């Protein structure tokens with residue numbers, strides 16, 4: 001972090017702390033916290049100055065807030081710019097540059113704002129200052145998603161929440177005319193919704209074919225015509241298949257929570273467009289065949305969860321059971337005999353789709369029993385640690 005930013009951050013932190021001490025500062029707390037969060041995520045003094053510019057107009061100076069800040073010897077954002085230009089002049093040329101963004105790397109929202117000088121939210125963010133349009137494809141939106149095809153084209157839904165979409169409205173027009181207005185479009189993808197959303201940078205994206213219309217349900221729940229923009233990223237990339245599977249699982253859960261009425265409406269509104277297809281990178285986890293075989297033999301023909309006999313035998317002699325890792329290998333669970341159980345196919349599906357606490361406890365008890373039979377002290381200790389089991 002540059003010294004100029006550190007200076008501003010310290011002052012803002014002081015203001016934030018004083019909000020809890022003085023009543024006349026308290027109403028400003030939300031605003032100050034927002035500024036503080038932004039500064040925490042800013043590293044270059046040049047970026048900070050660009051942010052402070054909007055506070056430097058004269059009209060801000062009449063605000064009551066200004067007086068309150070002075071009362072407690074705090075530097076207002078209106079005054080901060082000149083101080084930083086004077087005291088940290090060697091840092092003012094440090095700015096985040098679009099050309100320095102790395103393909104495939106995750107950025108937070110503040111980094112995007114600082115780099116593109118665009119607004120803080122929205123799927124399409126125009127910046128006149130950098131002559132760019134930031135396009136965000138957010139896969140965590142539950143009800144519909146931007147579609148991809150196997151050519152790597154993103155079919156992006158335009159702006160407008162409800163009612164028939166207007167192709168000349170706001171940024172729809174920017175995209176439509178991107179061939180002639182020379183606005184550079186940059187794509188980011190969002191895969192998980194968390195408090196500090198990560199945006200994966202995909203580089204420059206271009207209008208690939210004529211925009212077309214498609215049926216979609218708007219935010220008001222009514223069917224409408226939406227404009228779809230076929231966009232092609234300049235650089236090819238593949239997505240991790242585990243990431244895509246997680247998104248799919250989340251959407252299944254959302255759909256399962258919807259009422260019959262809503263499901264009916266959405267199901268019947270689905271257009272004839274082909275399903276979304278993406279080229280993915282598959283990560284194959286090699287399970288240890290020795291562990292797998294040991295766990296099956298240990299179960300001695302019975303399911304480690306329901307204790308029933310295996311439902312059938314393979315080649316008339318080997319009981320059919322499936323090996324399940326309690327902490328899954330995809331979640332970095334260890335491939336060891338004390339993280340794995342042998343289950344009948346029914347129990348196996350159940351623990352994946354409807355795991356109940358009592359089932360988990362039962363499987364852990366079974367493993368504990370095996371450990372005691374083996375009288376294996378070292379593995380018992382790591383078992384307790386792995387499953388965060390307390391002393392009993």
Ligand SMILES: [Zn+2]
Nearest residue numbers: 303306344347
């Ligand atoms: Zn079973």
Ligand SMILES: [Zn+2]
Nearest residue numbers: 323324325348
């Ligand atoms: Zn499993």
